[in-house]
Amino acid sequence: MVARGSADNKGQLLPHLFGVERAINQNNLPVNIIFVVEGEEESGSGNLEPFLKEHRAALQCDIAVISDSGMIAPGVPTLLYGTRGVVCLEIRLEGPNVDLHSGIFGSLVANPANALARLVSSLQTADGKIAIPGFYDRVRPVEPWERELWAGLPKNDNDWLEMTGSPVLFGEAGFSSLERIWARPTMDVNGFVSGYSGEGPKTIVPSKASAKISFRLVPDQDPDEIRALIREHLSKTCPTSVRLEIVDHHQGRPYLVRSDSPFALAAKRALEATFDKPLALVRAGGTLPVLQVLKDVLRVDTLLIGLEWMDCRVHSPNENFPIENLRLGVSMNQNLLTEIASFSPKA
């Protein structure tokens, strides 16, 4: 995080970080920097918000900078001004208290795996719309300038097809791929667990069936409100022949800031100087719950200037990062600090 004014090197610096190291060594850091390092993002960052609150005074700053995002294409400097939110949960259905012989009991009691298939498919229509009443009420439409801007970005549906190996691309009708990823909500089953999973058949009625599910949210959907809508829908839709338990997993709010603020414009200058190309303004389909936490606790926006490529296989086997971007990242951060130091603070 960057606090403008003359650098005073108060000890929150980590001098071995890229770019910052050189600035510090030369004793010419143009602004104060505070590093906050945490490793819990994939499990919900439960300790981050309390930490920020406890150290609120020491962490006072003007802008946050995070590089946990991607470039629209290799070599194209990219500023991210919005991310999606997320609500994760698990649906657990229980029927009989033990797996039963399907020849007898398949005709007597509800099969929780059959019921789970029906319940899960009630969450979404065949054409990819989420079917929970009220779910789209607060979805902010894609702005005309965004639609136009994104249509010109160097993204190609064929690249995604090749990258995923899926037979065709699929998603909500009426939106381009980028619009779907960046500005439309989704529902994904992340995993099923039920009954027999070994080789060959086993003619049982499983006693339990569960599905892990994640919903991606967009501005201005609120995770608490959406979670309540999901719970209400599931409770109303689930038949009484099985017992329903809904387990809450983590959630995060969607995030959207102006892409023409003084800090965003400073980032634009720094990135264009580094990569010698015009900046791409993008949103992201993933979720960075920390953005809203920083906003709430420290009252700062965040510049998102990450350097991963689309084929970095985030969260997948063979996750990777382009080596050339380590060096470019050094220059980018040097330029950014200089640019941030160069403009007048708000009145």
Added chain:
Amino acid sequence: MVARGSADNKGQLLPHLFGVERAINQNNLPVNIIFVVEGEEESGSGNLEPFLKEHRAALQCDIAVISDSGMIAPGVPTLLYGTRGVVCLEIRLEGPNVDLHSGIFGSLVANPANALARLVSSLQTADGKIAIPGFYDRVRPVEPWERELWAGLPKNDNDWLEMTGSPVLFGEAGFSSLERIWARPTMDVNGFVSGYSGEGPKTIVPSKASAKISFRLVPDQDPDEIRALIREHLSKTCPTSVRLEIVDHHQGRPYLVRSDSPFALAAKRALEATFDKPLALVRAGGTLPVLQVLKDVLRVDTLLIGLEWMDCRVHSPNENFPIENLRLGVSMNQNLLTEIASFSPKA
């Protein structure tokens, strides 16, 4: 299997089996007995039919006797005159070639687990009817005499509720529990496998999703015909955004014989003498593919006089068998052989 006429003890006897032992020791076995022992029933009995065909001449007999069935209630002698058939298969859906980050790819490609939920729920309506076109075309209606007979059997829905722990009983509307188990087809998901199954959330689009499914069939449904209908429905219903593979597992035909044949009446006398109670005539919800194989290869019907109770937890943890029925089984088989020997062969 029993071949009537004077006993000649040709060496297919297993003299240590209950009841038969005493008869043999006393040298007064009233009929010939041929034992066929196999241990592959749970995996489809792939070797039984070839074995029976190969030894067709040596296995010539008048009636087969099998005790792989149950009593309608403890102490009530029970003759089974019909069983359901079965068709087992596995639905496998593939989307992307690797698990993907749901934040990006959940909006780009079809999620095979979402698609599986929809596809599986297309197989059955919410009220328990199977929704595959043509599925019920050959279902033989429950006879009025069966409906009346079964309504008087000592079975209680509360017992089943207690036995299973399910919140309520559930099944096709318009039929009693026994009618559903014995004379109506069903569809059960036996297991789901997809994506992440560990603790907590993982926001992925799984690359694959599969469901093992069994259908119980009733007279006069034909497993080959039903399998073709299922395949046709799945192929038509599955979206092109995922790849569908249907893996065939085992199948077995439903079975139904007259309950007033000379052999059935001999069994009735033997069982009523053994248990000192009127015989219950029942069908079963499970499947015994061997019945139709014996009919096809050896041209014999089978007397099904099993001694398990409803709470024997067949195919479940803590499967059990009542010890007192071991001794009663000795008497039952002695009486049966005597009764079978006592009536005149068909003209």
